[in-house]
Amino acid sequence: KALLARGEAARASPHLAEQRAQLAALTERHARDRSALQAQQLARRQERGRRRAELAAGGLAEAARLEALHALEQQSRADKAELRRLKASQLRESAEVERSLARLERRLRAHDRLRRIVCVRLMRRIHDTYLVPNARGEHRPLRALFASPDPLHGAGDCAGPKLLAHAFRNGLRPLALAEFWWGSPPLGGGRVSGAFYPACRRKCGAVLPFMLEGLRVSPPRAFTPPPSEGAQLAVVFEDPWLVVVEKPCGLLSVPARDRSLTDSVLARLRARYPQATGPLLVHRLDLD
Template identity: 60%
Template sequence: MGPHALARQAAESLKATLRDGVIAPGLSSHILEGPDGGKMFGVLVVRQRDGRLGVLRAFSAMLAGRWDVPGFVPPLFDREARARVEPVAETTVKALLARAQALGTSEELLRLRADDEARQANEATEREALRQRHEDRRRQRHARRAEVRAATTPTDPVRAEALHALDQESRGDKAEKRRWEEAQQEARRDLISRRAKAERRLEALDRLRSIVSRGFMKQIHDTYAITNARGETRPLRALYGGAEPPSGAGDCAGAKLLAHAFAHGLQPVALAEFWWGTPPDSGGRIRGAFYPACRDKCRPLLPFMLEGLEVSAPRLFVPPPSPMLALSIVFEDEWLVVIDKPCGLLSVPGRDAALADSVLTRLRARHPRSTGPLLVHRLDLDTSGLILAALDARTHASLQRQFLHRFVEKRYVAIIDGLVRGESGPITLPLRVDLNDRPRQIVDPLHGKPAVTDWKVLHREAGRTRVALYPRTGRTHQLRAHAAHPQGLGAPILGDRLYGHADSRLFLHAEILSFEHPVTGRRMSFTSAAPF
């Protein structure tokens, strides 16, 4: 898995230059370590007209505010056409943004917001005071009704008169609350109306800026003409099925490299893209790691550009032959099975026939008459260690409830490909799938699902750290993503081909599993020593 050997060699050469602190003469690679973060770089091995091989280099979008950097291919838009659009667009959008900012911070709007917030706070205080006063009166009336009933008979006219008076007091409280609500509504009407009017002006200005920005973006997209290996050319916007291309379409390293090769009669041979510098806030990028082309920008673009070339089939990850991987049964009774899964064996079968072998497949062959087996949880293909299965549906449901309510204790051991700072702590980074690069997970505070991992350093040696990991939630790739993220452990697990760099294996092992037996009620704990 990974780029072609020629592309990898070309990429390693560029990485060595970046590692030495140089992007181009007068431009240091240290700019990739700042708050703006790192960047995707690409290399394209090409065959020149005389048959010799050469290498083109590119970066995504702009670098240090520049489209053109010596030693890297230029952008693929029409410079003259863009020069006619971009200055006007920038000036117009900046002016609208300045107007919106001025209105959003105007004395009038700030005063209206402050007055409205103060009114709301005062209204809430008065409402609570009124509610408490009425509640006190209600309790008093309740006690007085009890006293009247105790001191009089049902036919006593004194009782009827006293209870009627108490009912009148209750109606009086309701009338008081109604008058108060009406007074508040009258008081808020003018202020809310004036604030809403000012807010609508701000929203209208924001909408106008958005409309104008989209209009200019269409004009900018029209400065891109995309050519393929056959020499056919199409406008950028024609390649996105009627939808507007996403921001940055046509500016990725791969598209730049192919466009430059076609324009100069060079034959593309091998392409690779990698990340260099500070990872993005979402994580999912490691310095020097190779990544495929993004889906939203490049998926509609690159297939057209590659038309006319003989393109190799995708270099997909193929797991090692699994029949040679032994499945160790740690514990087994008539209700459940605890297995020690080897690295490289799937938990459940894949869709492809070549991926039919798995823990579940083998358990079903072992228990052909059982209503199960059913896996209670899973481990990644690359992760080894303890995994739990139930032999019937009732046991499965009971064990799943224990996982849901976090009664199950799990401990993993991992080797981190770097020195972890600190000795222990929690990682609370919400995760979701990277829509541009499934199944990789990224951190997303807004749309991500809560994910919590506790960790503890066990040992440090030779630039690596052995840690214990305690997942409190069970998100996909949680331990791997939490380890690699800068706000997590700050370095990937050794051998992580998705979040770091491939090695002989992924050094992640589920070593302790503890749960309550769903039938006997006995607490059970199992340990599997890490094979590394």
């Protein structure tokens, strides 16, 4: 919390805000000054063009004409030098403010790196001391149950693992357990209030197998769609960009997460159009 408070205080620092505002104002003023000078030089360049055209038309002695052309060339060089001096002056002025701002932002980035390092170490200590029980009375650190060194935040705190841990701590033997969603669905959808859902894979998938050791557990029920290997995709409409097909009942629109279920409308379309380029997307227009 102290590191977080220090970081928030540094970001809200009046000096940092002042430096950023100063650089923004300086950049805007420099752009205005360059535009004004370039507009003046454009007018002078156009005037020199008209003067050169008059000199080319004749009417002056050769020596006078050459002297006038030389004067115009000197004016052109002076304009270019003036623009270079202005840009160099602006770069020096901006560099001073940018260096000051860069020092402040480097401190912020260093603070953020330190905070991330401290947070990772703290979470590892928590995960190493968070002991997960199972039905045999064994305990194992939460981090030891995950293949990656850093479990997801909240791992082990879902409803299923917490209920099982409570039962094991109090000498209870679970007979059955089911989880259902209650309340408004999440922003991403996919949940209906009152419907039963399996435990999440990312946080509970590595924890529950160990916790259930010592219990008689029914094998997981695998989803098996109705056989549809023989059913063909009837093409309703086709052009170079779009294909409308009639999906057989039971055929998945896209491959399932289970790698054993590969047959789908998308897989068949990829096989049917192997030369298709760009994204090949399947959109279902109705429900079975």
